[in-house]
Amino acid sequence: MPNPTAAILVIGDEILSGRTREGNAHYLAAELSRIGVDLREVRIVPDDHATIVAAVRALSDLADHVFTSGGIGPTHDDITADAVGAAFGAGVGVREDARALLAAHYKTRGVELNEARLRMARIPEGATLIDNPVSIAPGFTLGNVHVMAGVPAVFQAMVASVLPLITGGRPLLSQTLRVLRPEGEVAEPLGRIAAEHPGVTMGSYPFQSNGAYGTNLVVRGPEAAEVSAAMTALAAAFPETTA
């Protein structure tokens, strides 16, 4: 059976303006590899309702699971819940269980649950809440879309809440061979060995180190025996490998 698939949708003007370097997609990509979910696409879009709606629909069709990052806070630019609701034709309003979570949290701290904070209890109809042990305001899952906060610590906590609910496939195993030869010289044997090992994929990533050209060769696949066999073939073809 093929692995389940995923897509990540990052929402935020601050990424597209170059102000903030995106890190949540990178974090989640590694987590998905670990549990055997194939990440098919990452898309970064601005804080624009129509754009988010279109992206949610496209990615929801593309992959088994969509993870969104950003835009579920208390301010006027937090428009993700409404856009995800609209993508599924679901109404969005303050939900009692989410409101109760926030009320209890802020009461303990002597902080007012004002109108802005109450926005974080606005959840599309039919969604299930995603636990947020860091700052309480929940994410939610609607259809195959998991809506999570953009603050990295909260995003990671929500990922930890969601991933155990996902039935993964076979984890993608990978091995890397560091070869001190330029990519143009490893290309021919690499391509030949790749063709001889159809059960794995092989990537080559050139690097420069102390003025010398080298190439990292990466073998990826779900079967340990096939990955190892391919790696053995590579190691034999490039005996000058260094650690």
Add this chain to the structure above:
Amino acid sequence: MPNPTAAILVIGDEILSGRTREGNAHYLAAELSRIGVDLREVRIVPDDHATIVAAVRALSDLADHVFTSGGIGPTHDDITADAVGAAFGAGVGVREDARALLAAHYKTRGVELNEARLRMARIPEGATLIDNPVSIAPGFTLGNVHVMAGVPAVFQAMVASVLPLITGGRPLLSQTLRVLRPEGEVAEPLGRIAAEHPGVTMGSYPFQSNGAYGTNLVVRGPEAAEVSAAMTALAAAFPETTA
């Protein structure tokens, strides 16, 4: 006149597997802001021909300029030139000017221009070459798509070659106010001030520092006077601001 628009397409299994953290899109996003080009989308896709073709077409329709990163090296997994050619219905073959660049480069170094390296001279019909002062193998521009290498030093050199040819718009100016209040408390005045300043956009980005909750308020817009007026209003609303 509205600013020209851009999209970035990052091609590479190594990003989606979580092995490599993407940095080229972040770099280019800041460069585009600087010259007044609005970045509309970043998309990361795997080394898959049909997926790259579809993404090139979609982004070429979406934005005035598309920048791609990755997949133009000498190995079997470098399939970007063929996919971009296919997206535009252009044939792809070894081009004499690109071949001559490579031949001269490798001759100086006493390195063979073998079949794998010659792949880097495969350019779609009708494209113009993008200069690569780092490692010679050129990128190319076909239609509104600028095809560049994924190695960061080469990507950045190619960006430096391409951007002067693009007529920018008004640079996006931004100012940030660091407020030592949680996002839930700044939300109401922020939303009101944002509504009073339609010529700018305002974003809020919560942070935690030494256990205290704070919010960075970012004002963005093309007009310095409008950005400053909005920032003045924010500073008056949040007098406890710290540097």
